[in-house]
Amino acid sequence: MHNAPFDSSFINNEFSKTNIDKRLEDICEITDSLTLARKKHPGQRNSLDALCSRYEVNASSRELHGPS
Incomplete structure (x- = not known):
């Protein structure tokens, strides 16, 4: 989540x-991916879109503010 x-x-x-x-x-x-991302990438953008871009995850079918 x-x-x-x-x-x-x-x-x-x-x-x-x-x-x-x-x-x-x-x-x-509950595992919070935002908390994990903030620890691993302090000071960087850690939105879902930013993480998908950083880790080369295809998010082209992801709805705005919806699950992939």
Whole structure:
């Protein structure tokens, strides 16, 4: 997950609407690719697009602000 706190908050909100008494963090381990990228590439852009470019990942079919 990239920028996990942001995405997790939406998922946890949906859980609460369905009376699921859990948080995402309670049922799975979350790895935040943004946190990892910031540690590996401090001071650089670490958006998904920047990482795809840096690591030569074809992101041509990726929707804006959507998963690839």
